[in-house]
Amino acid sequence: MTATLAVEGLKVAIGAANVLRGVSLDVQPGEVRGLVGESGAGKSMLGRAVLGLLPANTSVTAGRIAFEGRDLLAMAEAERRSLLGRRIALIPQDPMTSLNPVKRIGRQIGNLLRHHLGLSKRAALARTTELLAEVAIHDPQRVLALYPHEISGGMRQRVLIAMAFACDPALVIADEPTTALDVTVQRQVLQLVERLRLRHGSAVLFVTHDLGVVAKICRSMTVLHAGRVLEEGETTNVLVRPRHAYTRALLAATPRADRPAEALRPVPPDLIDQLWSEAYRLDQVPAVGAA
Amino acid sequence: MRSGELIRRLVLVPPTLFGVAVIVFVLLRVVPGDPIAMMIPPGASEADIGRLRALYGLDQPILQQFATWLGQVASGDFGRSISVRQNVLELLLARLPATIELALLATMTAVVIGVVAALVGILLRGRRAEWVVDGGIGVLLAIPDFLWALILLLLFGVLIPLLPISGRIDPEIDLNLRSNFFLIESILTGHFDIAFALLHHMILPALALALPFAALVARLLKASLAESEDQDYAQIARARGYSRPNILLHEVFPNALIPTVALGGVQVTLLLGGTVLVERIFSYEGIGNMAIDAVINRDFPLIQGLVLTFAVLFIALNLLVDLMVTMLDPRLRHG
Numbered sequence: 001m002t003a004t005l006a007v008e009g010l011k012v013a014i015g016a017a018n019v020l021r022g023v024s025l026d027v028q029p030g031e032v033r034g035l036v037g038e039s040g041a042g043k044s045m046l047g048r049a050v051l052g053l054l055p056a057n058t059s060v061t062a063g064r065i066a067f068e069g070r071d072l073l074a075m076a077e078a079e080r081r082s083l084l085g086r087r088i089a090l091i092p093q094d095p096m097t098s099l100n101p102v103k104r105i106g107r108q109i110g111n112l113l114r115h116h117l118g119l120s121k122r123a124a125l126a127r128t129t130e131l132l133a134e135v136a137i138h139d140p141q142r143v144l145a146l147y148p149h150e151i152s153g154g155m156r157q158r159v160l161i162a163m164a165f166a167c168d169p170a171l172v173i174a175d176e177p178t179t180a181l182d183v184t185v186q187r188q189v190l191q192l193v194e195r196l197r198l199r200h201g202s203a204v205l206f207v208t209h210d211l212g213v214v215a216k217i218c219r220s221m222t223v224l225h226a227g228r229v230l231e232e233g234e235t236t237n238v239l240v241r242p243r244h245a246y247t248r249a250l251l252a253a254t255p256r257a258d259r260p261a262e263a264l265r266p267v268p269p270d271l272i273d274q275l276w277s278e279a280y281r282l283d284q285v286p287a288v289g290a291a
Numbered sequence: 292m293r294s295g296e297l298i299r300r301l302v303l304v305p306p307t308l309f310g311v312a313v314i315v316f317v318l319l320r321v322v323p324g325d326p327i328a329m330m331i332p333p334g335a336s337e338a339d340i341g342r343l344r345a346l347y348g349l350d351q352p353i354l355q356q357f358a359t360w361l362g363q364v365a366s367g368d369f370g371r372s373i374s375v376r377q378n379v380l381e382l383l384l385a386r387l388p389a390t391i392e393l394a395l396l397a398t399m400t401a402v403v404i405g406v407v408a409a410l411v412g413i414l415l416r417g418r419r420a421e422w423v424v425d426g427g428i429g430v431l432l433a434i435p436d437f438l439w440a441l442i443l444l445l446l447f448g449v450l451i452p453l454l455p456i457s458g459r460i461d462p463e464i465d466l467n468l469r470s471n472f473f474l475i476e477s478i479l480t481g482h483f484d485i486a487f488a489l490l491h492h493m494i495l496p497a498l499a500l501a502l503p504f505a506a507l508v509a510r511l512l513k514a515s516l517a518e519s520e521d522q523d524y525a526q527i528a529r530a531r532g533y534s535r536p537n538i539l540l541h542e543v544f545p546n547a548l549i550p551t552v553a554l555g556g557v558q559v560t561l562l563l564g565g566t567v568l569v570e571r572i573f574s575y576e577g578i579g580n581m582a583i584d585a586v587i588n589r590d591f592p593l594i595q596g597l598v599l600t601f602a603v604l605f606i607a608l609n610l611l612v613d614l615m616v617t618m619l620d621p622r623l624r625h626g
């Protein structure tokens with residue numbers, strides 16, 4: 001079976017510094033893969049590389065990103081654009097800044113449907129209403145006519161989730177979709193993602209800091225550190241029998257209901273130091289040399 | 292801008308105009324030189340001068356003069372011009388439409404040039420050709436309108452005499468129009484030959500006024516486009532498979548327009564101020580040109596009328612800009 005997403009030996013450099021140092025990872029059809037790692041590990045860079053959103057000064061120096069067997073990096077611009085937003089979708093991190101402030105919600109969703117599915121104005125409107133109902137917005141007719149600043153953050157994230165699933169994507173990249181929301185809303189949004197991906201049969205690459213969330217919704221997971229994959233596998237295996245010291249430390253640093261608070265230990269600083277100095281050493285090897 | 296705000300702004304108009312009136316009235320009478328000195332023939336007797344002063348009320352104390360004038364203005368009487376010997380209000384109403392039409396044409400030209408330049412510039416963002424656009428904008432911006440007027444006059448009036456260089460229309464053309472908005476009326480009534488003849492005369496002065504303003508629009512808009520393009524929603528639009536030109540036009544442009552109109556709209560007042568010299572250079576019969584004569588002749592009533600007219604135009608323009616910004620930005624509409 002072809003993987004929905006297969007990243008192989010991906011290297012991304014910003015100037016002379018390597019941000020991703022040969023990352024490999026795949027997401028099977030319908031699978032939810034968690035991508036964890038501390039801040040700066042390169043999680044967002046990986047997502048952006050798949051979506052073709054790398055910052056201007058960034059370059060892919062080696063590797064392959066295949067979507068359903070087709071190399072995204074090698075294909076024609078127009079072909080890639082027809083996949084993005086339709087077959088590959090994004091749930092962004094910050095719902096406050098991710099919608100266009102001067103356009104009504106209905107129009108933003110409708111445009112997407114018309115752009116990718118070629119729906120008529122009327123059909124797009126009908127489908128938009130359905131989509132909003134699907135993300136548990138109770139009065140879609142009213143919300144359609146509102147501007148982003150007129151609805152709450154949780155509501156905006158629902159709209160963005162509706163947009164992500166609007167064209168039945170095979171792959172959804174969710175980059176910390178709940179970090180900007182408060183705790184109760186976080187749970188609702190997670191349930192929503194879970195429900196929609198089941199209904200639409202989409203695979204999800206779920207970027208998060210939260211191992212609790214990974215344990216709950218991800219079948220497999222990848223641990224990223226300093227641009228490298230430290231560990232990956234079935235979530236239960238990784239969490240129950242972590243092989244790498246960093247994963248153990250990360251686990252130990254995660255608050256859990258079944259463990260007293262004083263047992264909370266931060267990731268040991270010398271472990272992080274050791275990993276970073278190794279990463280620094282890898283930076284001395286020219287990034288382009290591998291290409 | 293909500294209706295409460297609009298009312299507040301309208302309420303402030305009369306006091307603002309009153310302030311302007313006080314300042315111009317006092318300034319005129321403090322600065323040396325008066326209209327009588329300009330009009331008396333050499334060798335006039337002291338008694339004659341005194342009679343003339345009394346005729347125009349200039350022998351009264353300033354406060355008295357002001358009160359009299361203000362009372363008249365409030366009832367729509369701006370007095371008689373001393374140098375032209377005509378009713379000031381009639382003079383203004385005859386000349387103002389010419390200036391409004393010129394300023395409108397210049398503004399529209401500037402917006403078209405500025406928007407096109409900004410869009411081309413942003414499409415070339417990050418490439419070497421972007422510098423060409425930025426450089427062009429810089430040059431346009433560095434040369435003031437009256438200099439453009441002289442350059443255009445020399446180029447297209449003298450060196451390559453393509454266009455007329457003076458007046459509003461050829462005197463032999465029979466206008467037969469009802470209003471003084473010659474251009475607007477002739478277009479609306481389908482007299483395109485007249486409209487064409489008018490435009491022929493207006494192109495050079497309008498272009499002189501438009502070029503620096505176009506550069507300003509281009510620079511403001513291009514900067515706002517660049518800023519908006521870096522926002523999350525525009526980046527995410529790329530991840531949805533929209534092409535860059537599509538995103539620039541449909542997602543970024545409506546957002547970038549808001550600061551551009553807010554900052555650039557107010558600058559139309561500069562363009563209006565520019566009409567004074569540019570109309571003079573092209574002998575265009577608007578209020579700007581008339582203002583220079585009024586000042587040379589120390590024509591107090593006419594100067595006062597002109598200054599108030601400009602003040603009303605500036606206030607109206609600022610209100611209009613705020614209304615437009617409100618229309619463009621939904622966040623301002625709902626508070």
Ligand SMILES: Nc1ncnc2c1ncn2[C@@H]1O[C@H](COP(=O)(O)OP(=O)(O)OP(=O)(O)O)[C@@H](O)[C@H]1O
Pocket residue numbers: 014019037038039040041042043044045046055
């Ligand atoms: N626009 C940029 N220019 C330069 N460096 C960048 C840029 N964006 C990210 N980086 C660097 O690239 C590395 C990876 O960043 P990335 O955003 O992928 O981290 P992350 O794992 O998503 O972290 P977080 O959990 O904080 O979101 C970091 O070292 C970061 O400093």
Ligand SMILES: [Mg+2]
Pocket residue numbers: 043044045175
């Ligand atoms: Mg990130």
